[in-house]
Structures are given as C-alpha cells and as structure tokens.
Amino acid sequence: MTVLLPFIVNAGLNFVLGLLVALFLGPAAFGVYAIGAAIVVLVNTALLDWLKLSVIRFYSGREREPGIRATLDLLFAGIGLSLCALLAAALLAGIDTGLPMTLLVVAVAGGVGAGWFDYHGAIARSRFLDAAYARLVVVRSSVALLLMVGAAWLMRDPVLVLLGGLVSTIVSVLAVRRRLAEDGPSFAAARADLARSFARYALPLVAGNAVYSIIPLLNRAILADRLGFAEAGYFSLASDIGLRLFPVLASMLEILLLREVIRLDETRGRLAAQKRIARNMALVLAVVLPVALGFWLTLPAFERVFVPVSFRGHFANHMALLLPGFAAIALFQAAIYPVFLLERRTRVAALAALVGLVVNLAVIYLPPGAFAPGTIAIAQSAAFVTAFLVTGLVALRALPSWPPLHDIGCIILAGVVMGAVVWPLQNRLPALLELPLQIVLGGLAYAAVILACDIGRWRTGLKLRWLARKSARR
Numbered sequence: 001m002t003v004l005l006p007f008i009v010n011a012g013l014n015f016v017l018g019l020l021v022a023l024f025l026g027p028a029a030f031g032v033y034a035i036g037a038a039i040v041v042l043v044n045t046a047l048l049d050w051l052k053l054s055v056i057r058f059y060s061g062r063e064r065e066p067g068i069r070a071t072l073d074l075l076f077a078g079i080g081l082s083l084c085a086l087l088a089a090a091l092l093a094g095i096d097t098g099l100p101m102t103l104l105v106v107a108v109a110g111g112v113g114a115g116w117f118d119y120h121g122a123i124a125r126s127r128f129l130d131a132a133y134a135r136l137v138v139v140r141s142s143v144a145l146l147l148m149v150g151a152a153w154l155m156r157d158p159v160l161v162l163l164g165g166l167v168s169t170i171v172s173v174l175a176v177r178r179r180l181a182e183d184g185p186s187f188a189a190a191r192a193d194l195a196r197s198f199a200r201y202a203l204p205l206v207a208g209n210a211v212y213s214i215i216p217l218l219n220r221a222i223l224a225d226r227l228g229f230a231e232a233g234y235f236s237l238a239s240d241i242g243l244r245l246f247p248v249l250a251s252m253l254e255i256l257l258l259r260e261v262i263r264l265d266e267t268r269g270r271l272a273a274q275k276r277i278a279r280n281m282a283l284v285l286a287v288v289l290p291v292a293l294g295f296w297l298t299l300p301a302f303e304r305v306f307v308p309v310s311f312r313g314h315f316a317n318h319m320a321l322l323l324p325g326f327a328a329i330a331l332f333q334a335a336i337y338p339v340f341l342l343e344r345r346t347r348v349a350a351l352a353a354l355v356g357l358v359v360n361l362a363v364i365y366l367p368p369g370a371f372a373p374g375t376i377a378i379a380q381s382a383a384f385v386t387a388f389l390v391t392g393l394v395a396l397r398a399l400p401s402w403p404p405l406h407d408i409g410c411i412i413l414a415g416v417v418m419g420a421v422v423w424p425l426q427n428r429l430p431a432l433l434e435l436p437l438q439i440v441l442g443g444l445a446y447a448a449v450i451l452a453c454d455i456g457r458w459r460t461g462l463k464l465r466w467l468a469r470k471s472a473r474r
Contacts, residue, residue: 006137007252013141014244017148021161022237023308024152031220031229033158034236035099036107038217040162041243043111044118046210047083050202051076051115055122056258057201057341058194069123069182070189071198076119077187080112106162113169120173123180125255132179140172205340208353208387212329215360215383216243219376222364231373234314237307239380242319242326249291250333253284258338265342274399277338281403283456284335286411290446292327293415296320297422298438304431318377325381328388336388339395348394349387356387410453418446 022030051072059068087108097104117140124133147164151157216239224232257280265273295302299316307315340349363379364371396402422442425434451459 006134007248007255010137010141011245011248013145014248015241017141017145018237018240018244019306019308020145020149021152022233022311024149025156025158025161025233027230027233027310028228029156029158029233031224031231031233031236032100032103033161034233034240035217035220035224036103036110036158036162037165037236037240038213038220039104039107040110040114040165042210042213042217043083043108044114045213046206047079048076048112048115049118049209050198050206051079052118052122053202053205053341054198055119055126058198059123059126067189067191067194070187071191071194072119074187074190075195075198076116080116083108083112100159102159103162106159106166110162110166110169113166116173117169120176120180124176125259127180128259129179132176136172136176139175140168143171144168204347204350208349208351211350211353211357212384212387215357215380219360219364219380223373223376226371227373231314234311235318235373235376237311238315238318238322238377242322243329246288246291246326246330247333249288250284250330253287253330253334254338257283257334258341261338261342270342271400273342274339275401277342278399278401278403279456280338281335282407282411284331285403285408286414286450286455288327288330288334289411289415290418290443292323292330293419294422294439294442296323297419297426297442298435300427301431301435301438305435314373317374321374321377322381325384328381328384332388332391336391336395339398340391343398345398349391352387352390352394355390356383359383359386407453407455410449410455414446414449414453417449418442421445 021033025033055072059072087105091101091105117136121133121136124130124136144165147167148161151160151164220232220236220239223235261273261276261280264276296319299319303312303316337349339345360379360383363382364375367375422438422445425438425441428434429437451462454460
C-alpha cells in the first residue's frame with residue numbers, strides 16, 4: 001500500500017491541478033501553457049528518459065555495482081549542463097522559434113527538472129524505498145498544486161505556471177536526495193562500457209517515447225495555427241487530463257506487476273517471467289477497460305461537475321475521441337512494455353511510434369474537406385492505437401504463451417454489463433447525484449462479473465483472506 005499511495009495522491013492532485021489551471025487561465029492562455037507543457041514532456045522524454053529506463057532495468061538487481069550509479073549520475077549531469085549551454089547559445093544568437101523566449105526557457109528547464117524527478121523516482125523504486133518514493137511524489141504534487149494554481153489565479157501568466165512546476169520538482173528531489181544517495185565514489189567510478197550498454201538498451205525505446213511526445217505537441221501547434229490558441233486550449237485540457245491520469249494508472253500497475261516479473265527472471269528464469277507477463281496482460285486489461293469505458297459513460301455528468309464553464313462542450317467532444325488512445329497508452333506501458341524491457345528489444349517500440357506518427361499526419365492532412373477540431377483528436381487516438389496494435393502483435397509472438405482468453409472474454413463481458421447499467425442514467429439526474437450513482441452502480445456491476453469469473457483468482461484470494469481472518473478470530 002505504501003507504494004500505491006503516492007500514485008493515488010498524485011493522480012488526484014494532477015486532476016485538480018489541470019482543471020484549476022484551466023479555470024483561472026482561460027482557453028487562450030491555457031492553450032499557450034499547454035504548448036509549453038508539451039515541450040517539458042518532449043525535452044524530458046527525448047533527452048533524459050533513457051536514464052530512468054536504464055535505472056529500472058540495470059539498477060534493480062539484488063546487488064548494485066557502484067559503477068552503475070556513478071555512470072548514470074555523470075550522464076545526467078552532462079546532458080543537463082549541455083542542454084542549458086545550448087539554450088544559452090540560442091538565446092545569445094537570437095534564434096526565433098515562434099514562441100515567447102521566456103516560455104521556451106522555462107519549458108526547457110522544466111523538462112530537465114522533470115527528468116531529474118523521474119530519475120530519482122526510478123532509483124527509489126529500484127531499491128524498493130517505497131517511503132522515499134511516496135515522499136518524492138507527494139511533495140512534488142502538493143507544491144505544484146500550490147505554486148501553479150497560485151500563479152494561474154494571481155498572475156494569469158502561463159510562463160509563471162510552468163515555473164511553479166519546475167520549482168515543485170526541485171523541492172521534491174531535494175526532500176529525498178540524501179535518502180537516495182549511495183556511499184562510495186561518485187563520478188570517478190563511471191564506466192564508458194556501462195554508458196554504451198545503457199544507450200544500446202534504452203535509446204531505441206526513448207526514440208519511440210519521444211515520438212509519442214511529439215504527437216500531442218504537434219497537434220496543439222496545428223490547432224493553434226489554424227484555429228487559434230483558444231481551440232488549442234479546449235483540446236489541450238482534455239488531452240492533458242488523459243495524459244496525466246492514464247500513464248499514472250499504468251505506472252501503478254507497472255509498479256505492482258513489473259517488480260515481480262524481474263524477480264522471477266532473476267530467481268526462476270526467463271520462461272517463468274514471460275509466462276507471468278502473459279497472465280498480467282489480462283489483469284492490466286481488467287483495470288484499464290473499466291476506467292476508460294467508465295470515463296466515456298460518465299462524460300456528460302463529469303463535465304457538468306468538474307469542467308470550467310468556458311471549456312464545456314468542447315471538453316466532452318475531444319475527450320470522447322481521445323479515450324481510445326489513452327487506453328492504448330496505458331495498455332502498452334503496463335502490459336506490452338515489460339516484454340521488450342525483459343528481452344532488451346526496444347527498437348520495435350520506436351518503429352511502432354513512427355508508424356503512429358505517420359497515421360496521425362495522414363488522418364489530419366489526407367481527408368478532403370474543411371479542417372475540424374475533432375480531426376486532431378481522432379488523429380491522436382488513431383496514432384496511439386496503431387502503435388499499441390503493432391507492439392502488441394510483436395509482443396504476443398515473443399511470449400511462450402498467450403494471455404488467458406477466458407479471462408479476456410469475461411473482462412469484455414463485464415464491460416458490456418457495466419455499460420448496460422450506466423448508459424440509461426446519462427442526463428437523467430442532477431450531475432452531483434448522477435455521477436456518483438453511475439460510478440457506484442457501474443463499479444458494482446463490473447466487479448460482480450469479474451468476481452463471478454474469478455479473473456486473476458481475485459475471488460479465490462478474497463475468499464482465502466476471509467477464511468484466514470475468520471480462523472484468526474476463533
């Protein structure tokens with residue numbers, strides 16, 4: 001529970017953060033902020049995420065070589081300083097990017113800060129320092145909520161909002177840095193051969209992730225160019241909420257499932273770990289499906305309760321089209337990615353991401369007729385779903401066994417039953433009553449089918465726990 005709590009808190013605070021920033025900035029300023037936020041994600045993903053992935057794969061063994069941590073620390077410091085130097089050179093040269101220079105500077109610095117946060121978070125997770133990881137996440141989320149919402153409310157300035165996010169990452173890492181430090185030599189123990197191993201393993205996967213990050217940034221820029229920053233803001237609110245919540249959900253599942261896969265690989269061999277991944281795929285689907293489907297079914301009430309008035313209507317239209325792509329992202333991260341991580345075959349993810357980018361551009365530019373805002377949402381979803389299908393087919397061929405088809409069939413049936421229960425309630429009651437009623441009844445219907453089918457032996461596990469507690473009381 002210690003390792004899950006920060007994810008739950010982080011998801012809740014991120015949800016509130018996005019809505020409040022949108023409320024105080026308004027559609028046009030939020031559109032500018034959203035482009036800056038997308039640059040933060042792109043810088044982190046393209047330049048620094050490979051170090052986080054290397055930590056997860058190479059720093060998670062039962063014995064840690066000092067050279068691994070020293071090499072990773074030196075690489076991060078070198079990339080961060082080089083990026084700052086390049087940015088300073090661009091400023092001195094007066095290069096025009098089409099964006100306010102202050103926005104670009106803060107966004108790039110924010111990307112480095114986000115990478116610093118993710119790197120230390122990966123170290124805490126790899127060393128099973130759950131309390132330190134919880135502190136890291138909770139401190140950042142809390143400080144970000146205070147500073148970013150405060151800047152949006154008091155100053156109405158998207159640059160200051162991004163700056164508040166940067167400060168929150170710095171404060172959170174400083175709060176746990178001593179706990180995550182490692183005794184022994186630091187940069188002096190760095191090894192060139194380890195750096196090459198990290199690059200061979202992680203850079204292809206990072207290339208794919210960078211393309212995934214480019215797609216939302218590109219789509220926001222296209223909307224802003226053709227229809228203005230307000231339209232980009234409408235799209236970005238829905239996109240940001242989904243890109244915050246669904247990756248957090250996937251990370252929760254990854255934390256719970258991936259550490260056991262790596263332990264099996266170390267103790268019982270590759271075959272046992274691969275079979276566990278196949279079984280885990282059904283469990284991931286059992287969690288992601290009701291979240292995505294439930295979000296879609298409750299969209300009318302959700303929008304009336306939570307979404308700022310100036311975004312209503314636009315938000316629901318975009319979110320309905322974006323949800324398949326968000327579900328695909330979560331399924332890839334929690335169910336498919338472990339296959340490539342274990343086998344260290346990461347080029348497939350990069351190629352799939354490029355295919356997704358091509359699909360995104362094709363959906364936007366090939367159909368004849370006038371450009372519509374919904375086209376961007378459809379294109380983004382199509383890109384993420386395509387990449388998921390490509391990687392999914394490759395992953396299934398690499399595994400010694402398929403996910404349990406009986407479980408997958410029951411999960412789909414549970415989703416159908418949930419939909420049949422929730423759908424008739426749409427727009428029938430006041431939103432504050434309708435939304436919780438839909439969540440409770442839909443959740444009960446879904447859980448009833450899942451437990452009846454004993455997916456993942458959850459019903460058996462609950463029964464055994466009940467019997468154990470009953471025996472303990474006697």
